[in-house]
Amino acid sequence: MIKMYVDHPLVKPETISLRKYQECIVSRAIDANTLVVLPTGLGKTIIAAMVSAYRLHKFPDSKILFLAPTRPLAVQHHKTFKRILNIEDMVVLTGMTPVGEREKLWNENRIIFATPQTIExxxxxxxxxxxxxxIIFDECHRAVGNYSYVNIAREYMKTARNKLILGLTASPSSDNEIVNEICSNLFIERIEAKTDHDIDVKPYIQSVKIDWVKVELPHEFISVKKKIEEILREELRELKSMGYLETSDLTKINKRTLLEVQSEIRKEIVSGLDSYQQASLVASALKLNHALELLETQGISSLDNYLER
Incomplete structure (x- = not known):
């Protein structure tokens, strides 16, 4: 079988061959703010690269901004784009890049990969x-509450001359209200969703083997982590005593659980109940949960930046 490679002036020759579902998604994502829901490993980054190539070809003096929640993810996407696109001016910007240098690098490059906190x-x-x-929002299911994605999208839609948003996720949410919030926050006009069971996707699904590697946190991280967990545990106990949670065990509570509780409380407020104290409590728990995530995935400096906001 002859492999048909993408022929585009901004794509390196004989680099990628799009699958049918990727072609379809790209063709629909180039002219409307689109949320792409695609299982892990099925080429969301390649779709993003192709939409980027189209936009830079259409608007050659413009920039592309690719946002990812963590620095390792931003670096990973940067490597993929470097492999695929015939564009040299790409850079990764994070909080580790000095402020003055970030401005210079922003001006010098056409595609910028960054963490949302840095851009915010x-x-x-x-x-x-x-x-x-x-703007590409990777893991866009995070675009809820006061996460940086929300403010960036709002600012972008207000100021950009030629605006287009592409949201990427493997798991938006099982809660329709949260999905609606994500779509609203990212100004989504179109949803392109595929599952493992779709006919055009099924041939590319591979079994996944997961090897868990436990990494010990540095000693100074542990004391900070314990303090945050202590405060969070107390707030979870309160939410449990109010009937919103079945347990206050930190190992059994994640961000999605808290978002579902927040959604429930919002419904109560809309219906006329005085649940503002509960709303404040779950908002605080979400912030603490995010603080823990930042500490464990990005380190003390990112946590400091978050707490200073």
């Missing part, structure tokens, strides 16, 4: 998204 902080310092023709 730079927006406060005067960064303009006016010339960004596409």
């Amino acid at each position: 902080n730079d927006l406060l310092r005067g960064l303009s998204l006016e010339n960004v023709s596409l």
